[in-house]
Amino acid sequence: MSDKIAADAAVVIVGAGLGGVRLAENLRAGGHAGPVVMIGAEPHPPYDRPPLSKTVLTDASGRVDLKPGEFYADSAIELRTGEHVDALDTASKTITVSRADGSSYQQAYGALVLATGLLPRAFPGTQDVAGVFTLRTFDDAEKLRRAVGAGPNGSAVVIGAGFIGCETAASLHTLGLSVTLVEPAPTPLAQAVGTEIGALVTRQHTERGVTVRAGIGVDEIVTGEGGRRVTGVRLADGELLPAGLVVVGIGSTPVVGFLDGSGVELASREVGGGVACNEVGRTSADGVYALGDVANWRDHGGTQRRAEHWNHTVEQAAIVAAALLGTDHAVVPAVPYFWSDQYDLKIQVLGWPKPDDDVQVVSDDGHKWLAYFSRDGMLTAVAGAGKVGAVMKMRPKLLTPTPIVDVLPG
Numbered sequence: 001m002s003d004k005i006a007a008d009a010a011v012v013i014v015g016a017g018l019g020g021v022r023l024a025e026n027l028r029a030g031g032h033a034g035p036v037v038m039i040g041a042e043p044h045p046p047y048d049r050p051p052l053s054k055t056v057l058t059d060a061s062g063r064v065d066l067k068p069g070e071f072y073a074d075s076a077i078e079l080r081t082g083e084h085v086d087a088l089d090t091a092s093k094t095i096t097v098s099r100a101d102g103s104s105y106q107q108a109y110g111a112l113v114l115a116t117g118l119l120p121r122a123f124p125g126t127q128d129v130a131g132v133f134t135l136r137t138f139d140d141a142e143k144l145r146r147a148v149g150a151g152p153n154g155s156a157v158v159i160g161a162g163f164i165g166c167e168t169a170a171s172l173h174t175l176g177l178s179v180t181l182v183e184p185a186p187t188p189l190a191q192a193v194g195t196e197i198g199a200l201v202t203r204q205h206t207e208r209g210v211t212v213r214a215g216i217g218v219d220e221i222v223t224g225e226g227g228r229r230v231t232g233v234r235l236a237d238g239e240l241l242p243a244g245l246v247v248v249g250i251g252s253t254p255v256v257g258f259l260d261g262s263g264v265e266l267a268s269r270e271v272g273g274g275v276a277c278n279e280v281g282r283t284s285a286d287g288v289y290a291l292g293d294v295a296n297w298r299d300h301g302g303t304q305r306r307a308e309h310w311n312h313t314v315e316q317a318a319i320v321a322a323a324l325l326g327t328d329h330a331v332v333p334a335v336p337y338f339w340s341d342q343y344d345l346k347i348q349v350l351g352w353p354k355p356d357d358d359v360q361v362v363s364d365d366g367h368k369w370l371a372y373f374s375r376d377g378m379l380t381a382v383a384g385a386g387k388v389g390a391v392m393k394m395r396p397k398l399l400t401p402t403p404i405v406d407v408l409p410g
């Protein structure tokens with residue numbers, strides 16, 4: 001089945017984030033002459049999310065726009081911000097869009113690309129409690145930064161030590177708060193990279209003065225002022241951690257609600273949920289594609305996977321654009337990559353680490369470290385902190401099957 005669209009086909013993109021912008025840009029760079037419409041629910045022009053848990057908090061450095069304002073008009077990309085796509089009718093190839101003023105309209109498409117990202121999970125019952133935050137959007141980051149600036153620089157608790165939780169804990173510590181990072185798994189990042197690397201991540205937090213409480217869950221977020229303001233966090237063992245500020249980083253869910261009733265197939269929870277796609281992003285509906293954090297692509301081994309990483313989104317946008325243009329394209333990201341900045345350290349992960357892989361820490365000076373992951377004797381991934389060159393030079397070894405003994409030093 002060809003994915004190639006007609007030269008004058010209207011491509012409509014739902015979601016004006018990283019994936020949407022890169023797709024639009026690639027379509028124009030590849031010569032697509034038809035309309036390109038990008039609809040985004042947020043009021044802002046498209047911006048980059050990684051700085052939100054880093055410089056936007058620590059340096060109040062403001063929004064990092066993905067493109068200069070004139071880019072969209074210059075590229076004939078029709079950007080509609082502050083508009084929400086509510087429904088999709090695959091039979092008539094139209095979407096229903098609502099505006100902030102309450103009005104709505106129908107938009108027809110030749111090809112529709114879903115790039116709607118994720119919504120952070122809230123801690124149940126705390127949506128309206130002052131001092132409790134999640135972090136996904138620029139507005140979330142601004143609210144959190146203002147709360148730090150406004151209050152006495154007291155105690156903060158970060159619930160969940162995934163990448164965003166760890167980065168936020170580092171940023172709040174940098175801003176002078178006394179921070180406790182709480183994680184039910186045995187270490188931070190255990191689900192992503194296992195407990196051995198998690199222990200190195202714990203060290204980088206504790207040696208700077210962040211308290212890491214791993215292996216214990218949170219029973220409740222404790223409030224005062226008649227339930228209006230957070231005062232602390234009660235752990236599963238009954239201990240109360242007083243806190244004027246709580247950041248909840250307990251994961252996110254793909255934004256797919258607007259697809260209810262559309263018939264577009266979703267991936268099962270077991271494989272990560274999101275919109276089920278083939279290896280070029282095509283969904284079960286004719287002319288409908290998905291990419292980025294919301295998309296669950298099939299890889300060339302036939303496995304469905306969903307990733308929540310910047311590079312992955314950029315690579316998928318290039319693949320979908322090439323498929324729509326009928327040009328040659330790369331396959332699903334050959335070697336997955338992501339990074340996380342915590343304090344002065346860049347943590348990088350290249351490859352397919354699994355929490356139960358064998359891990360060999362090949363260098364560790366007490367601050368920077370490098371580790372190789374293997375399964376059944378074969379190299380699966382490389383991770384490092386402060387080891388940019390050493391991590392990236394392993395990419396060729398991950399492109400072909402490599403016995404771990406061939407890369408271990410000495």
Ligand SMILES: Cc1cc2nc3c(=O)[nH]c(=O)nc-3n(C[C@H](O)[C@H](O)[C@H](O)COP(=O)(O)OP(=O)(O)OC[C@H]3O[C@@H](n4cnc5c(N)ncnc54)[C@H](O)[C@@H]3O)c2cc1C
Binds near residue numbers: 014040086255308
């Ligand atoms: C705080 C933070 C820090 C991060 N740091 C890193 C990092 O260090 N390294 C890394 O590799 N990755 C990082 N990431 C992940 C990276 O930013 C994402 O992988 C990337 O933004 C995914 O792009 P996307 O286009 O799929 O989704 P998004 O960038 O989330 O864009 C989706 C857009 O769609 C809009 N939308 C949703 N539903 C609708 C609808 N129905 N109608 C209209 N619009 C809609 C949303 O409002 C949103 O603006 C970070 C993410 C966050 C939140």
